[in-house]
Amino acid sequence: MKLMKILPVAAALMALPTLGLAQEADMTPPNEEIGFILTSFMFLVCGFLVFWMAAGFTMLEAGLVRQKNVTMQLTKNMGLFSLAALAYYLIGYNLMYPLGDWSIGADETGGYLGILFSPAVMEAVGLADTTPDLTYSSVGADFFFQLMFCATTASIVSGTLAERIKLWPFLIFVIILTAFIYPIQASWKWGGGFLDSQYGFLDFAGSTVVHSVGGWAALAGALILGPRIGKYKDGRVVPFMGSNLPLATLGTFILWLGWFGFNGGSQLYMDTAGNVADISRIFANTNTAAAGGALAAMILTQILYKKVDLTMVLNGALAGLVSITAEPLTPSLGAATLIGAVGGIIVVFAVPFLDKLKIDDVVGAIPVHLFAGIWGTLAVLLTNPDATLGGQLISIIVVGVFVFTVSAVVWFILKATMGIRVTEEEEITGLDQAELGMEAYPEFANR
Numbered sequence: 001m002k003l004m005k006i007l008p009v010a011a012a013l014m015a016l017p018t019l020g021l022a023q024e025a026d027m028t029p030p031n032e033e034i035g036f037i038l039t040s041f042m043f044l045v046c047g048f049l050v051f052w053m054a055a056g057f058t059m060l061e062a063g064l065v066r067q068k069n070v071t072m073q074l075t076k077n078m079g080l081f082s083l084a085a086l087a088y089y090l091i092g093y094n095l096m097y098p099l100g101d102w103s104i105g106a107d108e109t110g111g112y113l114g115i116l117f118s119p120a121v122m123e124a125v126g127l128a129d130t131t132p133d134l135t136y137s138s139v140g141a142d143f144f145f146q147l148m149f150c151a152t153t154a155s156i157v158s159g160t161l162a163e164r165i166k167l168w169p170f171l172i173f174v175i176i177l178t179a180f181i182y183p184i185q186a187s188w189k190w191g192g193g194f195l196d197s198q199y200g201f202l203d204f205a206g207s208t209v210v211h212s213v214g215g216w217a218a219l220a221g222a223l224i225l226g227p228r229i230g231k232y233k234d235g236r237v238v239p240f241m242g243s244n245l246p247l248a249t250l251g252t253f254i255l256w257l258g259w260f261g262f263n264g265g266s267q268l269y270m271d272t273a274g275n276v277a278d279i280s281r282i283f284a285n286t287n288t289a290a291a292g293g294a295l296a297a298m299i300l301t302q303i304l305y306k307k308v309d310l311t312m313v314l315n316g317a318l319a320g321l322v323s324i325t326a327e328p329l330t331p332s333l334g335a336a337t338l339i340g341a342v343g344g345i346i347v348v349f350a351v352p353f354l355d356k357l358k359i360d361d362v363v364g365a366i367p368v369h370l371f372a373g374i375w376g377t378l379a380v381l382l383t384n385p386d387a388t389l390g391g392q393l394i395s396i397i398v399v400g401v402f403v404f405t406v407s408a409v410v411w412f413i414l415k416a417t418m419g420i421r422v423t424e425e426e427e428i429t430g431l432d433q434a435e436l437g438m439e440a441y442p443e444f445a446n447r
Contacts, residue, residue: 035271036134042270042279043141049261050148054081056254057155061162062440063248064311064363068430069163070243070440076158076167080174084151087179092150093120093143096183097191110197114187136269145265149210152262153182156214159363161221163240164228164427167435169420176410177217185213185399201395202387205266207326207376208396213403215370218361220407225420227360229427237355240362243441245310252314256290259321263328282328286321289328289340293320296344304348312351315364316344322369323376330383339379343372 058077062070098114105111122140123130132138154174161170186209188195195201203209230238242248263286269275297316301309320340324331331339350367359366377396380387414420421427426434433439 046265053258059251110194212373292340
């Protein structure tokens with residue numbers, strides 16, 4: 001009975017072309033224009049997903065800091081994303097993608113510095129009086145997608161330095177990171193710079209270009225800022241429990257979801273069946289790497305501590321995601337799972353290692369993004385025959401030295417000029433009250 005009702009409708013739809021509804025030339029765009037449309041749409045959708053990672057970082061940090069510092073983490077994340085959006089628009093985008101117009105260097109040998117102080121410019125409304133490059137995507141879609149990666153780098157720094165850093169010095173560092181530090185080193189790979197041209201550096205979606213950069217900047221800040229009061233006492237590590245583990249878990253799942261856009265969109269094209277198949281392969285590998293990292297951390301903490309540590313499991317999943325980000329396309333599902341699992345193992349050992357060095361990383365961002373980022377960049381050698389050990393190692397070192405050194409200089413200048421750490425009294429009281437005058441959970445505050 002239902003079939004009898006559907007058939008006349010189907011016949012009517014099939015007859016539409018004969019009614020003149022699909023005979024206009026602009027109703028049947030050429031294949032090149034269809035590719036332009038689909039790739040632009042992919043960037044926008046994947047950009048939405050990566051934007052959602054900002055919420056993931058915010059919830060993860062809010063859950064892993066103590067109750068008296070939650071509002072500060074929420075404020076920092078709102079501020080850093082907004083500042084990153086402006087800094088990347090005004091300076092970062094054209095610094096990262098000079099399109100052959102290098103301030104220092106040239107395309108033939110690989111550039112070193114892109115276009116300074118040149119804001120991003122989109123095409124005219126409706127592409128009026130323009131001849132767009134239909135082999136790629138719209139400038140607006142590409143800018144939007146790449147901005148989300150830049151903001152992610154700043155989010156990594158936020159969690160490490162939580163609970164003792166002042167708000168405004170942190171936000172000033174974010175401006176410098178997103179306007180200059182991140183775009184310059186990213187141009188060396190993704191902008192056609194010297195790491196790409198001379199060393200054949202492979203980093204599909206940014207295990208080094210994004211994640212280890214955030215990790216290096218966070219490490220420099222943590223060393224200069226120092227640990228929280230009471231964290232290391234009489235040779236012991238004093239655990240500071242997070243305020244809301246359900247919130248931290250929610251943040252992790254949000255990041256997991258956003259990572260599909262992070263890695264999938266880095267395919268850069270959705271104009272052929274092959275590209276669509278590759279995007280689906282990237283999604284599958286990204287997912288299984290996260291699962292491998294979470295399970296490895298779960299099993300290992302059970303073996304080492306006789307109990308599963310949820311915070312390690314959360315960071316294990318994130319480390320698995322970071323590990324697969326440098327090459328999510330070429331591995332098989334099994335290889336991707338193992339790559340992610342190694343990331344989870346790295347986290348379990350790296351967290352206590354940093355504590356032994358008295359490097360206080362509140363949320364474990366340095367093990368997740370720096371250590372697992374380095375591992376993921378080297379793991380490209382396991383599945384991509386185009387990668388070389390020298391190319392990967394040299395690029396890791398060059399990016400690390402540049403980002404750590406420049407970040408340390410900026411942190412030192414901020415410390416000398418305006419101070420970067422709150423007072424001891426303010427830290428004990430909590431940054432919510434001391435810096436902001438409000439609490440995230442006022443009904444549960446100690447009176």
